[in-house]
Amino acid sequence: MSKTPEQIAREASAWWTTEIVDIQPGRIGIRGYPIEQLIGRLRFPEMIWLMLRGETPQREQADLLEAALVAAVDHGPHAPSIAISRMAVTCGLPINGAMASAINALDDIHGGAGEQCMELMQQVAAAVEGREPTLELVERVLDEYTAAHGKIVPGFGHRWHGTDPRAVRLLQLVRDAQARGVVDGRFATIGTLVEEALGRRKGTRIPMNIDGATAVIYLELGFPAGLGRGLFILSRSVGILAHAWEQKQQGGRIKGPMPPSVPYTYTGPQARDLR
Amino acid sequence: MSKTPEQIAREASAWWTTEIVDIQPGRIGIRGYPIEQLIGRLRFPEMIWLMLRGETPQREQADLLEAALVAAVDHGPHAPSIAISRMAVTCGLPINGAMASAINALDDIHGGAGEQCMELMQQVAAAVEGREPTLELVERVLDEYTAAHGKIVPGFGHRWHGTDPRAVRLLQLVRDAQARGVVDGRFATIGTLVEEALGRRKGTRIPMNIDGATAVIYLELGFPAGLGRGLFILSRSVGILAHAWEQKQQGGRIKGPMPPSVPYTYTGPQARDLR
């Protein structure tokens, strides 16, 4: 604590360091650009890209990112995040609180599949070492992956949908973009091979789902795996907000997961007295 | 609890009711549209609009919404939400947890100004009753508003910026859209009159800020005040994510608000012994 005031002032300023935003009276610079130049010229997905990566994307790169953001906004009240958002509103929470509690639930299991699928596909890409990916190579990486992470392969299969219509459409957009030279299609190929390998193993089709398809897009666009979860959250936040708002219009107080008429099951000790 | 199984099953299904999304095996309908028709065709702001309001906007309406979403993404680490996001990462939280803690902080004071400003402008609009808004009328509504809510008028003034460059640019876009018949400019006029009235009162210019300018846009586009906060959160989430990610790259463990070298001030009782 025997620092000089100069040292303390310097350390305090250095404690918070950022390359993202520079704020001075009357001036807000985003990655160097005056914000007023960006407003009305950058699309929202382009702004997301600039904020996360430091430079603006090309128009067709932003188109792909936008398609992925549009695709994942909602999956209904059976999803814990959506249900939590609605229950929170009936507890009196404002929109920010409901969104916070819901987004908090987008952790490894409920929000991490895209990120994990990106890691898996990056493992395949690393094993490929510039060659063409093959089914054999994908099988080998899958063996390693399931040995380390268990049987569930993130990004493939869905308990609701035989075929995920979002994934089909997104893959088609990736192939279109590849045809126009926007992306090279490497991860789309890897994803398709993983799907094929899983189908062989299980003896039935385990189709790529929304997490797998957005993982392909984010990798094709050069995003690191760690941002996969964040991009998913930006997308799903829209559904979380829409459901919070709808619940607010519906009203209701202290809405539990099931109606009071549906009892839960108690399996603890029989009634007893404190000795 | 003496309900029949039929009643229980019916009540359980009716407990969760939504107009937003219909999910069946292999089919996801968003406000009636098959999701695969929306992906790659709707822009992200259009999807946000559809989710929140049930119908898609016109192209130029979506442009204005997009400009507002772009404008509010970040205001640096002095903002508690951004700081909380970064501190949370150094505590070991994943991206979803950091974003949740940060978004939670966007409550009445840190995230509610836009919504409150929309309410104020709606009060003015209601008082206008179809006539042209005048400075006198705005003064009267302001008197009522400050009597009920205190001296701080949300959406005007800023402790950092004399003029908020975001607000200037956004207002210009509203006037452009008005010239093209996209919006009618009513709330832009109201906002300008509030600014003028505040300037008179304080004897110095209290310029419209980002919350005021986005409030104008959201009202011109027909959003209810209650969604003002939610739209702001969708925008600021981008900054919260970018800073969480940057902090993750920087590393750091258990990063407090100030460096350990800067002591806090203890003003409690002198050291004493438990009797």
Place this chain on the structure above:
Amino acid sequence: MSKTPEQIAREASAWWTTEIVDIQPGRIGIRGYPIEQLIGRLRFPEMIWLMLRGETPQREQADLLEAALVAAVDHGPHAPSIAISRMAVTCGLPINGAMASAINALDDIHGGAGEQCMELMQQVAAAVEGREPTLELVERVLDEYTAAHGKIVPGFGHRWHGTDPRAVRLLQLVRDAQARGVVDGRFATIGTLVEEALGRRKGTRIPMNIDGATAVIYLELGFPAGLGRGLFILSRSVGILAHAWEQKQQGGRIKGPMPPSVPYTYTGPQARDLR
């Protein structure tokens, strides 16, 4: 920004000011007491009291506080907070994240009844002005309260329990403490009168519930209304933790509010095509 380093250093230290805790290398003072004197000598409720109020309570005051803390720990999985805690675990959240999402839900409606009931009883106490509270006076305050806050009177009635066994027992403990001179019983009397007044109005008994009974205790002990919610949270956190832990042992992934076999009700537009 043209401050001297001395000013910056001073302002930085003054930015965080507390009377609660003084930390120096090798020394932690809680409200002036060396922490090692408190450990093993203060009971947990006494520590809670010291932290919140600056001085330690008398033994019998701590007994009453402890009874209130014990009483409110859990109300089963129909309570949104408990359900959120369990759902969060199945999304992959660690204990801290599950507890955070759940505690967030203890807002005005689900966690604020105790605080609101304290405010109502304080209004009665203020109207009494030192005289003996009467049913007429309570009726008058109730009229004012419901005019301002709506028909629901916090702290009385319960959708599950005719009589709340927790409230009965807690009231008995307050009366016992009153007989021993620990508290003066003023708020117990007010609570009983409110119960009587409500029964008259509705033509049926609206018994005091856990929120009402703990409100009586906290007021008898001199806690401000604003701490009622916080004390409830300290208590309910125990249940939130126990259920999070039990769910972790049970396993389960992405557990929605209802089993997948129970459909929700979609009431939005019929299936349609994007034009």
Place this chain on the structure above:
Amino acid sequence: MSKTPEQIAREASAWWTTEIVDIQPGRIGIRGYPIEQLIGRLRFPEMIWLMLRGETPQREQADLLEAALVAAVDHGPHAPSIAISRMAVTCGLPINGAMASAINALDDIHGGAGEQCMELMQQVAAAVEGREPTLELVERVLDEYTAAHGKIVPGFGHRWHGTDPRAVRLLQLVRDAQARGVVDGRFATIGTLVEEALGRRKGTRIPMNIDGATAVIYLELGFPAGLGRGLFILSRSVGILAHAWEQKQQGGRIKGPMPPSVPYTYTGPQARDLR
């Protein structure tokens, strides 16, 4: 979806299953005990034990648990959790929201050290296989642990305190309890050996801290490692609440991590124009 109403009703009830609490109209059973028998008779730490473990502890076991809960309530505003709690209040959050955002931050790094230390000590205990633990054996387990988890050994050392006065006092209480036959002292011995081994490695004393000492107590009392974090949260919640409440009394709006007079450091691109 072709289930009968009977099946749906049964599945819905079975979806939520608990051994903790049984709620019927007019009856609340906690682990089988009517709640009114517990109120006023169980101490708060005994209730915590009953909720988490299903049975009540002996009086002296509860004393040790209570000492640990008292010890960890607060470590000042440099701790991110405490700072977040205070910042949240200045953003307009109610007590529940401030506590939620703060508790969320008690993740692996800021709230997980106790749990991790319990796992380490359990590894030592498993390696001991009933024999007396020795320094050599502890060294070997430490090697394995740091190989798997990195150089930081949770529960030992502190960036503020040379000796942690809380740990010294808690260890003394464990030894006292051991002398009275309440615990067997096995983990106290293991903890002391770890401390010795670390001191040898670093050539300077790396004393057991609060996380290490509470880990010893929780293990001596038979708690699983996974509950270490939860018990810490119950304790630290008291400090989080006290600081939220103090900040509310102090006032302040949108309080960032450092005063506005202390600038942060921007290291991004120089100002540039959007092409």
